[in-house]
Amino acid sequence: MIEVNELTKRYGSTTAVKDLTFTVRPGQVTGFLGPNGAGKSTTLRMILGLHEPTSGTVTVDGRSFADRPRGLRHVGSLLDAHDVHGGRSAEAQLSALARSNRIPQRRVEEVLREVGLAEVARRRIGGFSLGMKQRLGIASALLGEPPVLLFDEPLNGLDPEGVKWVRDLFRRLAAEGRTVFVSSHLMSEMEHTADQLIVIGRGELIAAESLAEFSARGTRPSVTVGTPAAAVLRGLLTAEGAVVGTAGDLLAVTGATAVRIGEIAMEHRIPLHHLSTRSASLEEAFMELTADSVQYLAGDPT
Template sequence: MIEARGLTKVYGSKKAVDDLSFTVSPGIVTGFLGPNGAGKSTTMRMILGLDRPTSGQALVNGQPYTAAKVPLREVGALLDAKDVHGGRTARAHLTVLALSNGLPKRRVDEVLELTGLTGVAKKRIRGFSLGMSQRLGIAAAMLGDPDVLMFDEPVNGLDPEGILWIRNFMRSLAAGGRTVFVSSHLMSEMALTADHLIVIGRGKLLADMGTKDFIAQNSATTVRVRSPQADQLARALAERGTQTRQVDGYLELSGVATDQVGDLAASRGITIHELFQQRSSLEEAFMELTRDSVEYHAEVPTAASGSVPGGAA
């Protein structure tokens, strides 16, 4: 279990993390979300004792991580996949970590196999792709077979097969009763992986709830219907006070249930080809909640506004 209690970190005049409190429980995958500059990396570094809080504290299994006698047996962490000695081989890198933490050398072969790196164990790390470096970082995190895992952007640089592997891997770790805390900007992947979300913006806690509840509370639900008699259906709905709009070949409406639309269509003899409820994605819900917490905003170029910056003249 990970606990943050009033965590605050100030750099000069900037408050990077502001009185942040939350608990990361075992048995589920907890996603850690926030815009760039929200304080996610700083928070993770404070949990691991790499940064000292200005105030508050972070606990891992009831004590500061710095008090752990064998750190890799307590927490496995991947914060920066490229922050390794490039001149070492993958096996040498893992062997140094194992020996310095009193871990048996057999764990090196076990985690190399676990992450699919056995075939490149003797290759120097400087020649690794980003995806291979991510796998090596995960191998290092698993060396001590810890109960708590922390991953910062673990799917960065992975191909589709690798993304599927890490998704299933994290979920299997949680299913085994471990604490899994993962930060990512890839919302589509978090929607498939995380059971619970902790969302921060400008260093403050914005949400701490289940993924499904988060989407439900921060997005609108609409109904979409496709009919060869769309105009007739739209007029019938308008008579009931329900406004519609055309979206991708569908009539989209809100404030009404699918069964109400179906009953109305049936009563008017209107044919329905498709009728379903449409809920916003995690990305849309996240964007809605963090709209006021984004540090930098940029306009999306359009055809009417001229060429895309950096494009051909």
């Protein structure tokens, strides 16, 4: 379990993280979301003791990570896939980590097989693609079989097969009762992977809740309707206070449920060829709820 309590980090006059409080629990995949510059990487580094908080506390299973002498046995992490010695082989990199953390050498071979790098174990890391480096970083995180795992943008550079593999891996680790905390900007993947979400903006907490709860806070669900009497149905729905737009040849309705639309159509003998409800996606909810927290806007000269 990761417990963050009123965590704040300032760099001079800039506040990167402000009064963050949240808990990441075992047995589930928790996504860590926020616009660029929101403070996600700074928060992860404070969890790992790489940055000292200005104020507040963060503990992993009740203790500061810095107090654990064999860190990889307690927390595995991937923060930057490029942060490795390019002149070493994958095997040598993992062996060095194993020795320094008193991890059996057999684990090196096991994790290399698990991440699909066994055949290139003795190749220099400098010749690896970004996707291969990501796999090596995941192997490093898994090396000590830790109960807590942190990943910062682990899907960058992976092909579709690799993305699916990582998704399945995270779910398996959570099913084993581990704490899995994943920062990512790929909303579609978080929608398929995460159980819980921690969402921040400009260093402050926006939400700490289930994925379903967060998505439900976004734009109201819409109902798409297909009918040859679109103009008539539009007038009836508008009179009830619904908002009616178009989606191709279909009506897009918010403010009225599919059941109510069906009732109105039946009362007025309007044939329906299509009727379906569409919930807001995670990406739509995220864009709406973090709109005021975006620091860097496309096309903004500043």
